[in-house]
Amino acid sequence: METLRLLGEGFAVVVQPLNLAAAVAGVLVGQLVGVLPGIGPASTIAILLPVTLSLNATAAMIMFIGIYYGAMYGGTITSVLFRIPGESASVMTTIDGYAMARRGRAGPALGIAAFGSFIAGTLGVIALMLLAPSLARVALAFGPPEYATLLLLSLSLIVYLTGRNPAKGAAAALLGLWLSVVGVDLITAKPRFTFGQLNLLSGVEFVPVAVGLFGLAEVLLSVQRGAAGAGVTADLRLRAVLPTVADWLASRWAILRGTLIGFFVGMLPGAGATAASMISYATEKRFSRHPERFGTGAIEGVAAPESANNAAAVGAMVPLLTLGIPGSATTAVMLGGLLIFGLRPGPLLFQEHAPFVWGIIASMYVSNVLLVLLNVFAIPAFVAVLRLPRAVLLPSIAALAIIGVYSLENSVFEVWMALLFGGLGYLMHRLEYPPAPLVLALVLGNTFEETVRQSLQISHGSLAIFATRPLAAAFLVLTVVLIALPVVAQRRQVRRLRAVRKAT
Helix, strand or coil: CHHHHHHHHHHHHHCCHHHHHHHHHHHHHHHHHHHCCCCCHHHHHHHHHHHHCCCCHHHHHHHHHHHHHHHHHHHHHHHHHHCCCCCHHHHHHHHHHHHHHHCCCHHHHHHHHHHHHHHHHHHHHHHHHHHHHHHHHHHHCCCHHHHHHHHHHHHHHHHHHCCCCHHHHHHHHHHHHHHHCCEECCCCCCEECCCCCHHHCCCCCHHHHHHHHHHHHHHHHHHHCCCCCCCCCCCCCHHHHCCCHHHHHHHHHHHHHHHHHHHHHHHCCCCHHHHHHHHHHHHHHHHCCCHHHCCCCCCHHHHHHHHHHHHHHHHCHHHHHHHCCCCCHHHHHHHHHHHHCCCCCCCCHHHHCHHHHHHHHHHHHHHHHHHHHHHHHHHHHHHHHHHCCHHHHHHHHHHHHHHHHHHHHCCHHHHHHHHHHHHHHHHHHHCCCCCHHHHHHHHHHHHHHHHHHHHHHHCCCCCCHHHHCHHHHHHHHHHHHHHHHHHHHHHHHHHHHHHHHHHC
16 A cells, blocks of 8 residues: 555656656657667767756656657667667567568557557566565676676577577577677777777677668668569558457467566666567567467567567666666666766665655656557558658668668768678578577677676686576576577487388
């Protein structure tokens, strides 16, 4: 009852005109940020931070949370319609979301993503209200060895994302890991694999790689397929583009599992929504009765990662509000904003500034409702884009991609990088190498290297630290099991084939 009373007080804070206007402005800006690749919620909040100093702390934080949520929703639109992930957390959505769009089911893909995100966000906020202190203590048990083994587990899940040929997926992932170490060494401060290019000292950025491998490569493939005629025809009535009963039945468990995985992984500082969406997608594929459908337009392949990345956004707020530890780059910028306003996150924040905290929690409900309404009723407009003539649509996609890449650092070098990876993505598709493992390994590789080296520094170079700590050892065992399962299954299949041949 006490929690409900405090939540009611939080809603009383949110419905104040200034705070409600901040929520609306935040979700609209966040939606735009998610659609435009290269900007991202963290940099957007950092840019707007000086502007919000004229507001009070509650209104500013409500706007920041709206931007964070909106970016998670907005990244889905370009992932499904154009195969361009606006954020690294949307990479998994491109796999089945774009496949559904090519089959004329872009509307249900966007619909299940919006509803799944709403359900995951709402359940995540409920968990934040009820379990935040306890979950924060669990997060404290994670040190560098635990993070390293969790990321190793995430990387091992690439086996389930590679389709028919795991070896090609592993090769793409190894290329991604190599790209992740390009730049200045974390400890020695010496350049690695920069080949004399000053622009590579800061490393290979996610945006030009993802935009090239997915967006520009798809443009090249569409040109090769001769897609210069009219666009697709589709029924754009709201009823026609929303998920069907069969879609809901297929997605219900994917949404719930994605919520649980996303909230827990998002709560861990440094893990983030990318790992959450990846683990969620791989989990659904692993336990599906028809795993061969994934990659060809399985709606569960959209529902799971979209639910996970939204739940992860809520989970990242747990260590921020209860411990003052940012769980992602975006919450790190939020932490800076809170300190500027004179608020120090931690256990005492709930006691000393209860109206602020519960106003923030209530704003998450409001932002979720605003975003699901905005996205559901705008689905026909989004899908209508696919009806444009390809001669107009394809150059527009290429222009959107290049603008997004250039806006990253106002650098022509990044545009050339995107064009390079566009060509590489085209070749990978022709040779049937999946691009998703490369991008995911690039995103996770840097953090994996950092946590491994921190662990070895703690243990003075002994690898035993990964086996002697219970959580780290558990993640290692899971990794070994996940790698061994496909090998065992393949050997059993070979034995069965040999037995059939001998019998005949």
